[in-house]
Amino acid sequence: MVADRNEPVEITLKCPAKINLFLEVGQKREDGYHEILTIFQTIDLYDELILHPGVPTGYFRSNIDLAWNGSNTLYKAVKAVEKHLGKELALGMELKKKIPAGGGLGGGSSDAAALLRYLGETFHIEREALFEVACSIGSDVPFFLRGGTAIGTGRGEVLTFPGDLEDYSVDLCFPGIGVSTPLAYTLLGRSADGHELGNKEVEKLLSALRERDLTLIGRLSKNDFEGPVFAMFPEIGRAYDKFKE
Numbered sequence: 001m002v003a004d005r006n007e008p009v010e011i012t013l014k015c016p017a018k019i020n021l022f023l024e025v026g027q028k029r030e031d032g033y034h035e036i037l038t039i040f041q042t043i044d045l046y047d048e049l050i051l052h053p054g055v056p057t058g059y060f061r062s063n064i065d066l067a068w069n070g071s072n073t074l075y076k077a078v079k080a081v082e083k084h085l086g087k088e089l090a091l092g093m094e095l096k097k098k099i100p101a102g103g104g105l106g107g108g109s110s111d112a113a114a115l116l117r118y119l120g121e122t123f124h125i126e127r128e129a130l131f132e133v134a135c136s137i138g139s140d141v142p143f144f145l146r147g148g149t150a151i152g153t154g155r156g157e158v159l160t161f162p163g164d165l166e167d168y169s170v171d172l173c174f175p176g177i178g179v180s181t182p183l184a185y186t187l188l189g190r191s192a193d194g195h196e197l198g199n200k201e202v203e204k205l206l207s208a209l210r211e212r213d214l215t216l217i218g219r220l221s222k223n224d225f226e227g228p229v230f231a232m233f234p235e236i237g238r239a240y241d242k243f244k245e
Contacts, residue, residue: 009054013114015047016147017105018140019170022205023223025188026197033139033155034185037197039205040140040156042147043170047111048096049074051118055092062095073112073137080133081119089119102178104225106140113144151202165209175239179229187228 018040026035052059057078060068068075074093082088093115099107113134120130134141139156148164179187201220208216230237 009052011051011053011118013049013051013118015049015099015107015110015114016042016144017045017047017099017107017110018042018143018147020104020223021209022202022221023225024197025185025224029155031155035154035197036152036156037199037202038152038156039202040143040150040152040159041165042144045099045105045172047099047107049111049114050094050096051115052092052094054090057089057091057093059092060095061093062097064095064097064101066095066097073108073141074115076137077112077115077119077133080136081116081123081125084125084129084133085123100174100178102180103172103174104179104181104184106144109138109140110144112137113141116141117145151206153197162206168209171243173239173243175235177233177236179225179233179236184225184229187232188225189228 021039021041023038024036026037028034058068060072060074066072070076074095078089078091095111097107099105099110101107116130116134116137119125120127125133130145131142134145135157142157143150143152143159146159146161149162151160151162152158201222205217205220208220226240230240
C-alpha cells in the first residue's frame with residue numbers, strides 16, 4: 001500500500017533522565033555559576049517528545065502544566081535554533097513528562113537536548129554550533145547531546161567520556177518534594193567557596209564502579225547538596241535513610 005503523502009508525520013524522541021554518581025560544588029565564578037565536578041550517568045527513565053513537522057511551532061501540548069515561554073527549555077531550544085538559522089521553524093510538539101521535576105534528574109535539559117539533536121540533523125547544524133546552543137540553554141544540556149557516562153567540570157559543560165558504565169540498575173525514590181537547582185545552590189550558600197574539587201576521588205570512583213567494588217563505591221560516592229537539602233527538607237533525609245537500609 002502506498003502511503004498518503006499528505007498524511008501528517010509524527011516523530012517520537014526519547015529523552016532520558018540522568019543521575020549524578022558524584023557531585024562536588026566549588027567556588028562561584030564571575031559568570032554567576034559555580035565550578036562543579038561530577039559524574040553524569042543517563043538512566044532508563046524517559047520523557048517522550050512527539051514532534052509534528054509542518055505544524056506551527058506555537059502548537060505545544062504537555063501532560064503537566066508547562067507554558068510555551070522562556071521558562072520552557074524546549075521553547076529556548078527553538079528560539080536559539082531559529083536565531084542560528086535566521087528563520088522561523090514550523091514544528092508542533094507534544095511532551096509526555098515521566099521524569100519528575102525538582103529531583104536533579106535533568107528532565108528539562110534532556111528534552112531540550114533531544115530536540116537539538118533532531119534539529120541539528122534536520123538542518124545540518126555543525127556540532128560546535130549545536131554545542132554552543134546547548135550551553136546557552138542550560139548547564140546539563142551539552143551532556144545530554146551524547147549521554148552515557150561522562151565527567152563534567154566547569155559549570156558542567158566541559159565533558160570527558162571515560163567509557164560507559166554497564167550492568168548496573170538504579171532504584172529511584174520520590175518523596176513528593178521537588179527542589180529546584182537554584183534553591184539547592186541557595187541552600188548550599190557560601191560553604192562551597194574555595195572548596196577543593198576531588199579529581200582523584202572521581203578517578204578512584206570510576207575504577208571502583210568498573211570493578212564493582214561496592215565498599216569503595218559507597219565510600220567515594222557523594223553529593224554536596226545532600227546535607228543542606230536534608231536539613232531544609234527532613235522528609236527527604238528520612239526517605240534517603242530508609243532507602244539505604
